Amino acid sequence: MRQVTQHYNTLAEKAPITGRTGALLGSGLAAAGSLNVLLGPFGLLVALCGLLTGWRGNGPLGILVLHAGVLLGAGASPLWAIGLLETAALLLIVAEFQPLREWHAFVGIIGLSAVSGGGALLLVPEYGIVVVTVGIAGIAGVLLYLGHRYEQLTLGLLQPTNEP
């Protein structure tokens, strides 16, 4: 004998689909504007590929596509075009993950990516890309570990230690 019942709160708010669509459209426009400058008409094709990948539910892969496309271009890239491309990447990831569409999370990711991206651009000429890459990976790892421990602390899941 098995009986399962579920009661739904009919007044519960549902995630607005427009949030995802708007983020994807914004991402597509930003990517097209950026890559058009960096790669010419071919850049529009790369932007379209990135948008379609994101639309099909794989935003992180779309980000990879956009950045891989930039590698095909030659010459120095203007800073505003790079900023526009990162905005497109940011909107793709926001479209992908629903919790990032809340305002405080949106502001948080903008701030964090701006600080980390700006820092990386400033530090690469001085320390080299290898050191900066390792540094960013390390800082991200520490942040994720601290976040994990904080989550366990708030949920009361930290095991008691043997220390007196």
Place this chain on the structure above:
Amino acid sequence: MLPTRRLRSVGGLVIAMLGGAVLTAQPIVLLGATTLLAGIVIIQWQATTEFTTVQDHLTVEAAAAEQRTVPDGSLPITITATLDKPAAATVSLAIAYGPGLEGPTETVSLEPGATQTHVRHDVAFPIAGQFSLPTIRCTIEDSSGTVTETFEIDEHVTVTVEPPAPSDIHVGQRGDRLGGQYGEHRSEMTGSGTEIAELREYRPGDSVGMIDWKATARLNDPYVREFEAETARHMTLLIDGRPSLWDGPRGRSKLAYLREVALGFVQMAETAADPLSLSVIEEQGLRIQHATAETTTHYQRVRWTLQNIAPEQSTTARSTATARRGPAEAGHIAQQLTGQTSAFATTLQPYFADPGSYIERLADDPLFGAVRRSTESGSQYDWTVLFTDDTDPRRTIEAAKMAARNDGVVTVFVTPSLLFTANQHPAQQLYDDYIDFEKFRSELDAIPRVTAYEVSPESQLRAVLAADRTQTTRTAGTGDV
């Protein structure tokens, strides 16, 4: 917090982009990786907030329909999860039943937006004991499906599984209920204790501390006060679990009644911290044996064994061989046959020629054999408690004698078979059978250091005894006419 497959694939992409940035020496690829990393950090933060909210508003209840059941019984178990307000995260509750409980490995989910869910399923309890429902594993997956967290919820629901027990137990002698505790025992020794044993004159060598100064002043001679020594009495429970003990309806068999008395002895031994051993005897011989111990775990194990004694599974037919004559009677017959030359006497003489083989024949009896084994290492502080019926009175008497041979104390609890048979005999015949049973019990009781009690259903016994009163009244009435 554990990453889902989705987050692991994103992590793989980040590593690929970081590697690509190093290989191509292009900072723009590194920027893509930092954007993704920033997203992961913020998602983790959001997930923490969601998990905390769910934990604060989630109430999980596990409830059994009843707190008690019988072995092989089942109870509906209901698990209810309620959220005070709808959450975006998915909550899954999993319960997996372990040993002693047979139930489905159940998983029930509280989908995003849902406020309450409950699942109801049957759980079987095949064996007796006390069982706690297992902890419920609550797994929360954040709304983005990237991380999960699991914690355990213990509702401390306990179900007691007890065999169906009779409620109208009569323990007594000659139809009268026993007053007081049948387990009370007095120490045969004097020593340090609290109960005063005697006051006697001082003898050289006695400790000065033992002198009772008040008595000495009163009697003008030095007197010492002695106390009953506090001894630990080894208690041996011998349970006859042979097929005849299972006569009667389920939960009201002879063994069901005897089991209740035996459980009382276990309780008493535990209270007094007396060493206790248990042997269960079946047609094939000794089946279960718990060696003497006095730990809490041991008492629990003995109690569990008593509650879970089941009828023998073998196909052995019930033994019908009974020992009709004791060695004294056999010796008397042998004397009578000596010197007689008739064909009848000549035929019988070889069967009574070797009275020594009587014990050897009895040794094949599982009850007698078990008693002999248990008393081999016995001492005068041993207390053997035998639980059996009146199917084979002669062997039971010999077993009781064997138990008492080392100056040990023996208590025998016997059930009268006449009160457990389904056949509807006339009331007077039942009464006559009870008189025969009472003779057997009295014979047991007459053995030195042996006390015998009857254990029976109170209502049936009263009905049998009432039959005699009815018969007496009727006879008296007829006499008047």
